[in-house]
Amino acid sequence: MSMRILTLIFTIFTTGFAFAQQQIDVAKVKEHPRLLLLANEESKIKSEIKNDKAWADVNDAIIQECTAITQLPTIERKMIGRRLLQTSREALRRVFFLSYAWRMTGRDEYFKKCEEELLAVSKFEDWNPDHFLDVAEMTLAVAIGYDWLYPKLSQSSKDIISKAIIDKGLTPALNPKHNGWQRGKNNWNQVCNTGITFGALAVFEQQPVVATQIIEKAIQSIKLPMAAYGPEGNYVEGYSYWAYGTSFNLFFISALEKIFDTDFGLAKEPGFLQTASFYQNLIGTSGIPFNYGDAGGNEGLQPAMFWFADKLKDNSLLSIEKEYLQTSKYNVKTNRLLPAAMIWGKGVKLNEMIAPKTNLWFGRSENEIAVLRSGWERGKDIYVGFKGGTASVGHAHMDAGSFVLDMDGVRWASELGMQQYNSLESAGLSIWDMSQKSQRWQVFRLNNHSHNTLTVNGKLHNMVGNAKLVSKSDDANNTRAVFDLSPVFQPDLQQAQRGIAIIDKTYVTVRDEISTADKEAVVRWAMLTPAKVENLKAKEATLTSKGKQLKFYVEGLEEVKLQTWSTDPPQSYDAPNPGTTLLGFELKLPANSKRSFNVVFVNADGKIVDKAKLKSLSNW
Template sequence: MKFLTLIVALFTANFAFAQQKIDVSKIKEHPRLLLLAEEESRIKSEIKGDKAWADVNYAIIQECNAIAQLPAIERKMIGRRLLQTSREALRRVFFLSYAWRMTGKEEYFKKCEEELLAVSKFEDWNPDHFLDVAEMTLAVAIGYDWLHPKLSQGSKDIISKAIIEKGLTPALNPKHNGWQRGKNNWNQVCNTGIAFGALAVFEKQPEISKQIIEKAIQSIKLPMAAYGPEGNYMEGYSYWAYGTSFNLFFISALEKIFGTDFGLANQPGFLQTASFYQNLIGTSGTPFNYGDAGGNEGLQPAMFWFADKLKDNSLLFIEKEYLKTSKYNVKTNRLLPAAMVWGKGVKLSEMVAQKTNLWFGKAENEIAVLRSGWENNRDIYVGFKGGTASVGHAHMDAGSFVLDMHGVRWASELGMQQYNSLESAGLNIWDMSQKSQRWQVFRLNNHSHNTLTVNGKLHEMVGNAKLISKSEDVANTRAVFDLSPVFQPDLQKAQRGIAIIDKTYVTVRDEIVVGNEAVVVRWAMLTPAKVENIKTNEATLTSKGKQLKFYVAGLEDVKLQTWSTDPPQSYDAPNPGTTLLGFELKLPANSKKAFNVVFVTDGKVVDQTKLKPLSNW
């Protein structure tokens, strides 16, 4: 206990924030986290009255039946991480404890208790990679709290001791808690997990728990600043889902217990960020997966929290499709029961589309999203990237874009490569400097993205491409980024604009001013489509029974070509089914060049007079 007291003193001394006071008298009996006693009745009523919610509940229960047949989880490291084990523990415990509270069935209680005791007996939860501790602590805290009324005293003692010794204690140690001063998802995840642990065992360690919670309220404001001023989250699709979801768990727990979130939800840009996330899904159903992003997350519980908070069910238009198609991802969506907690029984008929056709938010890592509408398999969607490679989980992708037309993704992103595959090869991928090994990875550098490359060089990592003009004009929805900072000194100026014209076709216009030496500029686009009928300035793309014409306007001597996406290095991930399509230009010193690449379906007529200079956009 003296040791614990000492590191609490260190924890307090090394914390830069003013202390947020909480009223501990508001901390009531278990269950106290997310779903209070008797609140199951609301969910049960919603299940009876709406098939969509009944289906989500059924999917969770059915998955619990599958989990019940599995052996208890074991401590398995992958490289330097225990994270996959922690995440699976969270999935199992959250699902099982939810199923028990909803059904009262002994089998779910016993299996959940088995999992809690198994992880409680691990030697540790891997504090050297603290995300592992945070997710495990969240899992055990929820299970301990939700099962508390029925757990034996012996089980309570084992589980609460594990939370204190394997979760709270390392979190108080300066060796392991640098995340408290971080400005990314680590802060959100770790503060949430540890705060849940503190709230779960409050009776066992009241003073320590109080300090942890108070400090977490202040610390988590650091990464929340990244949402300002307009909701654009710099780490992209997958890390939005990760950091924001955990942030909402923290806010939700505070609101349930204390009746307030201490002003967290009102941090600049936070409530606006739901629109950012919603706009990252294209009309092909595929996300705009720039940076270290993965595939489609499926039903997103966090969006139901935002919709309820803002009383805006149009934020759920994408979620409506997931509910209709049962895209719950029960094997990977470890936070899925939160949709039942936050969903509040909103009806599918209330989840209407927004009316916007352009989304943009000022930020450190900027994007613009253009669309002709919101209907899958029909409307055009363009995700357009500016920004910088200097922020967490970023790629050298300024100027890149994705394109959906008629339900097909024609211009795509490869997305992230699993970190362990690169770390095990000896690469230091977390050094964000210009000469870092990170930028030798094919998926991370500009050579694999839908952008320009000059003289075969990497983009300037610190360069930041900003949006300089935009319009929501339905006949000419457009956005322009100034890419100049990522190409200097080779290019004096580089601007790229993308427009959806007459809701019919898409043009990408580049305007370039060369520096004091001649350059070779490569224009490239990654596509999962089959590239056919290549001529000098045009080609046909074929995918899923659809065709798209790709052609270049404004260049007399252009010659289209393709490049392989085979892994250039042994550590690079394979990229099957993809091709790079584009062309190269040799431009003399101090010259200027402007041109358009146009995407149009067969039978559609392109009005050449609308391919204007960017100054007229």
């Protein structure tokens, strides 16, 4: 496509947008390779891995995986539902790994396989612009491969690959039909701006005018989702989407810094540099993440954390990454951004990765959480992830008031996490409609009936209600937080507050204080557990898991009777939930009444709980 046509498209595209254009110095655009790792910067990585076995092991894991990739057939264009995303992600993994391996070893088999993959995806009919994340990740992959292999690529390969970046990446990005992400405030903006900017930087010589405009606009556009990190770094979309959106955001910033010697002030956006603490605190002492909302399982080694540690000169941010380095949790089959850890790691030593001393983390945001802990020792210290917030933000569930609990290295109170989108979309559900009556809230894993919270009169939570933190303390002997859940239960309850405390670093209490409105209310208290429920009595039960036991009992209610509920899928489209049980009780409360009670968790052989410490929330 000619520069004139591209420029015309961009002119139409920018009409009506209010972004102030950030000017870049095009004279600073370097020769290839110019993205993330400049020419001869491999030597520093090679030097570091010679002197540090941990980093040598990561490097070796990447190289070994590349050898395996060379035996795979070239990637094909395979749609899953409406997405090409899995293909784009596998392309990014292969290209990033292979191009890294070639730069580190000079071995021709890695170059040839990477070139084959680049040519294969370049010949796809398109990169699926109707679901633009697919285009963004593919453009990022091809841009890195093109840039890193550039010195050795034939002119024919350069022409094919660069044309694909322009025609299948940049051109659809300039089409108003496909670029709503530019105005978005979520991970789509971060991922798409990053992928398209990498594409623009990779082919800068061919399209300098359009590339300049794309980059300048992206610098302003990406500030929209970055604003959500403020003021303390809480990422509203939770664990997995932090890893996604933030990692791509760092690729964007790193590319700017490498080429223009500045990030144009992006890292100073309120809360952004603090968000590493948020992510670090989402891993419990069981090693399992606090996976609220549409979150998956453990991400393993996170390259982004090394960028933050280096930027802040704070290696205490790497205590979780240290565990992954020591246990080889690199996830080379799925961690498509892993080579970035070698670039951003800066050779930091394992003995420098010392755990923080904090026992409370809280971040104000649209979707608030608090994390409480007795310490950071894996398998020993207590960990509680406590959720307030709202179901009205992207990828949220109806989980206000929910919590996860780790004691003795076991996850006792847990989250089911996300259900794969394609399984729900294939069933015809409209899961991206966030309104109260949306089909999204009929999905068991997404509504309050599967979460560790209250349900009133069998109803769904009020999805626009937002539970805010009202008090907190990092007192080592009474670490605590209280959320006001009232907006989530209106009009059925007049007031509802929940507090969770770790007392004497030994046991945990969940206290609920409820006031009914002018009608009686049936309140269900429920907790999802992967443990075996034993010795179920009226007010107490024993939980058993992994050779450990935990005593669960209710204090402050005489009429309570504990029971369990099945987590079998209620609908045909619901995912199975094997090995889990809901434990709790129901209360029928009269109109205009108040009720307060505690649920206590203590080791089966632990100390006797001092009931005097189970205070009203007003005294917390």
